Amino acid sequence: MTAVSTREGSAANPERTALLRRRVRLLVAFTIGYNVIEGIIALVAGATADSAALIAFGLDSGVEVLSAAAVAWQFSRSDPERYEKPTLRVIAFAFFALAAYTIVSAALSLFGSADPQPSSVGIVLASISVVVMPVVSIIQRRTGQALGSATVVADAKQTLICSLLSGAVLLGLVANALFGWGWADAVAALVIGAFAIREGVEAWNGDTCATPIGELMESRDQPGDATRDDCC
Numbered sequence: 001m002t003a004v005s006t007r008e009g010s011a012a013n014p015e016r017t018a019l020l021r022r023r024v025r026l027l028v029a030f031t032i033g034y035n036v037i038e039g040i041i042a043l044v045a046g047a048t049a050d051s052a053a054l055i056a057f058g059l060d061s062g063v064e065v066l067s068a069a070a071v072a073w074q075f076s077r078s079d080p081e082r083y084e085k086p087t088l089r090v091i092a093f094a095f096f097a098l099a100a101y102t103i104v105s106a107a108l109s110l111f112g113s114a115d116p117q118p119s120s121v122g123i124v125l126a127s128i129s130v131v132v133m134p135v136v137s138i139i140q141r142r143t144g145q146a147l148g149s150a151t152v153v154a155d156a157k158q159t160l161i162c163s164l165l166s167g168a169v170l171l172g173l174v175a176n177a178l179f180g181w182g183w184a185d186a187v188a189a190l191v192i193g194a195f196a197i198r199e200g201v202e203a204w205n206g207d208t209c210a211t212p213i214g215e216l217m218e219s220r221d222q223p224g225d226a227t228r229d230d231c232c
């Protein structure tokens with residue numbers, strides 16, 4: 001599938017393309033607003049409880065804002081496809097920054113540099129994120145695949161990382177509150193950090209399984225053909 005045929009496929013249904021681009025902008029606006037609020041609460045709660053996991057969670061919200069802002073910038077251009085590669089590089093750097101901080105903070109926590117205290121605010125915040133962010137990630141991924149945008153699909157993975165980290169933080173906070181296991185969230189965070197590195201490499205290489213718009217349109221014109229909705 002060449003770039004020319006992809007553009008032709010997009011031009012064949014400009015109304016749908018415009019609708020999908022509006023949806024991307026709405027998703028970006030929601031993601032930025034949600035993560036700004038979440039990040040502030042997590043950082044304050046983390047500092048109060050001396051919780052490295054909560055502080056990392058708050059910084060992860062900042063990374064998510066950076067990723068969403070990069071996508072917002074791309075789709076504010078008249079030709080978003082032209083800016084696909086540099087936007088993917090920004091998202092990749094966001095993944096790497098998240099992985100670096102998460103792994104370092106988790107390692108320091110495991111070696112006893114911090115003694116996190118139970119945080120009810122953190123538990124509630126992480127619980128909300130575990131419910132909300134997977135839904136947002138699914139909508140982002142489907143929109144990105146329908147639009148043929150690798151950056152939107154990569155941003156969906158960034159959102160999924162946020163939800164996975166929320167789950168890890170939630171497990172760690174609950175384990176610490178119930179059993180005094182301060183190391184539990186650090187172990188889970190190390191797993192998330194490794195996953196973030198893998199996703200960062202894929203974003204850097206542009207390997208996000210986004211379906212080109214032209215291919216999507218052609219498959220709809222041919223009964224029995226299916227889009228590659230399961231590749232990501």
